[in-house]
Amino acid sequence: MKIFFIFVFIIILYQCIHLTRSAELKEKSVKLSYLELVKERRSINEKKLAPFNDIVGMASSNVIAYSNGNDTYYSNEDNYLYGIYMGLKWQCVEYARRWTFLRKSSTFESIPGANDMWNQLKYVERIIDAEKFPLKKHSNGCPNRPINESYLIYPIQKDMPYGHVAVIVDVLPNSIRIAEQNFNFNYWSYNYSREIPVTFKNDLYFIQDQYEVYGWIEIDDNQQLMPFDPLTVDKIQMKLNENLDLNSSA
Structure with missing residues (x-):
């Protein structure tokens, strides 16, 4: 019985860690996408003649x-x-x-x-x-x-x-x-x-x-x-x- 609970606990812990890492990766991805967008807009802006x-x-x-x-x-x-x-x-x-x-x-x-x-x-x-x-x-x-x-x-x-x-x-x-x-x-x-x-x-x-x-x-x-x-x-x-x-x- 103890082994079963330990096994369940490990699975839950793994899922929590996985979800946390996924959220962090998603946040980093959003930040990178935003920075790339800003960089791209600046590049277009700099090339545009006034x-x-x-x-x-x-x-x-x-x-x-x-x-x-x-x-x-x-x-x-x-x-x-x-x-x-x-x-x-x-x-x-x-x-x-x-x-x-x-x-x-x-x-x-x-x-x-x-x-x-x-x-x-x-x-x-x-x-x-x-x-x-x-x-x-x-x-x-x-x-x-x-x-x-x-x-x-x-x-x-x-x-x-x-x-x-x-x-x-x-x-x-x-x-x-x-x-x-x-x-x-x-x-x-x-x-x-x-x-x-x-x-x-x-x-x-x-x-x-x-x-x-x-x-x-x-x-x-x-x-x-x-x-x-x-x-x-x-x-x-x-x-x-x-x-x-x-x-x-x-």
């Missing part, structure tokens, strides 16, 4: 990136925010200036092309009081680690007739993440457009992009520049009106 004016992504909490359609299209349309000139829709320099406006409440002077930022830009100017904050250049292959919230500048080269500018929005141990316009025309899967490897060799840091990189330009503001506050719009408008009055009287 038409001109479509939002492709957003970085730094609130800086939207738009598609230029392709890298040869020139819209001839100016973009303004609160009366401040941002640039031509949807060029890379427009994104860099709009990022500067929204994240640093500042802007920078007009330049012929992204390539010229490396040698021509010396400062950004805070909108509210016109105070200037210097820019510091760090050549690719320098002893300083890439700095978050810097401009990444590319020279004129094949596929880049005016150079290119992106914004570094995250610095990881072995890579940087950037946000940009008019480079790729896919919808972003994350809050950045690309992740680029960074190597450290002979005490120097190198951004290993597929294209040549001048380096990165740091905004030397000592953390004084804050994100744009919509409450300052009236002050900006007053400043613009003052400038218009001065121009009229001249």
Whole structure:
């Protein structure tokens, strides 16, 4: 009789273990299926080209990136925010200036092309009081680690007739993440457009992009520049009106 009960107990125990393992395997299978689905959707999303004016992504909490359609299209349309000139829709320099406006409440002077930022830009100017904050250049292959919230500048080269500018929005141990316009025309899967490897060799840091990189330009503001506050719009408008009055009287 005891043997019979032991036998029944073993059978019940085996069935419980089997059911538990089956449930675990099923749960793992569901998780894997979900992850594969997410990966597949991201892959499709990344391959899909966005038409001109479509939002492709957003970085730094609130800086939207738009598609230029392709890298040869020139819209001839100016973009303004609160009366401040941002640039031509949807060029890379427009994104860099709009990022500067929204994240640093500042802007920078007009330049012929992204390539010229490396040698021509010396400062950004805070909108509210016109105070200037210097820019510091760090050549690719320098002893300083890439700095978050810097401009990444590319020279004129094949596929880049005016150079290119992106914004570094995250610095990881072995890579940087950037946000940009008019480079790729896919919808972003994350809050950045690309992740680029960074190597450290002979005490120097190198951004290993597929294209040549001048380096990165740091905004030397000592953390004084804050994100744009919509409450300052009236002050900006007053400043613009003052400038218009001065121009009229001249």
